[in-house]
Amino acid sequence: xxxxxxxxxxxxxxxxxxxxxxxxxxxxxxxxxxxxxxxxxxxxxxxxxxxxxxxxxxxxxxxxxxxxxxxxxxxxxxxxxxxxxxxxxxxxxxxxxxxxxxxxxxxxxxxxxxxxxxxxxxxxxxxxxxxxxxxxxxxxxxxxxxxxxxxxxxxxxxxxxxxxxxxxxxxxxxxxxxxxxxxxxxxxxxxxxxxxxxxxxxxxxxxxxxxxxxxxxxxxxxxxxxxxxxxxxxxxxxxxxx
Numbered sequence: 001x002x003x004x005x006x007x008x009x010x011x012x013x014x015x016x017x018x019x020x021x022x023x024x025x026x027x028x029x030x031x032x033x034x035x036x037x038x039x040x041x042x043x044x045x046x047x048x049x050x051x052x053x054x055x056x057x058x059x060x061x062x063x064x065x066x067x068x069x070x071x072x073x074x075x076x077x078x079x080x081x082x083x084x085x086x087x088x089x090x091x092x093x094x095x096x097x098x099x100x101x102x103x104x105x106x107x108x109x110x111x112x113x114x115x116x117x118x119x120x121x122x123x124x125x126x127x128x129x130x131x132x133x134x135x136x137x138x139x140x141x142x143x144x145x146x147x148x149x150x151x152x153x154x155x156x157x158x159x160x161x162x163x164x165x166x167x168x169x170x171x172x173x174x175x176x177x178x179x180x181x182x183x184x185x186x187x188x189x190x191x192x193x194x195x196x197x198x199x200x201x202x203x204x205x206x207x208x209x210x211x212x213x214x215x216x217x218x219x220x221x222x223x224x225x226x227x228x229x230x231x232x233x234x235x236x237x238x239x240x241x242x
Contacts, residue, residue, distance in 0.1 A: 159237070 159234075
């Protein structure tokens with residue numbers, strides 16, 4: 001509206017100048033030739049002149065209009081660029097936040113999975129170690145039992161051999177109250193056998209379990225008479241071993 005008013009004002013001012021020039025020319029012609037009457041321009045001529053004046057506006061005014069249009073276009077372009085830049089920055093920040101959240105969630109899930117795998121592996125390793133310990137304990141117990149059985153058998157055989165070699169047949173029918181000769185023979189046999197087996201070995205006393213085991217084995221294969229003699233010699237052997 002302001003531009004239209006300015007345009008109208010320009011046109012009216014130009015028309016006023018044209019009318020003033022026409023009046024001046026009219027007066028001048030009347031002064032030069034009083035008999036010649038110069039008629040004013042008709043309405044049609046005035047409109048024609050007005051349109052020509054409007055069409056012939058100066059190039060400067062057109063340049064100003066074009067420059068103003070370019071300025072408005074540049075301002076609009078800058079504003080649009082700024083809006084696009086802001087939208088892009090906001091979108092980039094939101095995307096970065098989403099990626100960060102996704103990365104944190106993935107890291108937490110991976111940590112949980114690793115923790116679970118570590119716990120499972122630790123439990124499995126503990127179970128395997130427990131099984132190995134149990135198996136090793138059973139094997140060791142089995143070996144100890146076998147060694148104890150072998151040692152007990154060997155000790156029983158050794159004592160039986162000592163009794164058979166240390167007690168002569170003629171002593172079996174003598175009076176049971178006479179025990180000096182079997183005692184001497186048993187002491188001599190035990191001393192000789194111990195020195196021959198291991199001169200440096202320290203003979204330890206038999207445990208209660210071993211004694212009971214040997215006693216049961218000896219009792220099963222001996223007569224009542226041999227058992228009486230064995231009791232006497234075994235007492236002497238235990239005394240010497242202690």
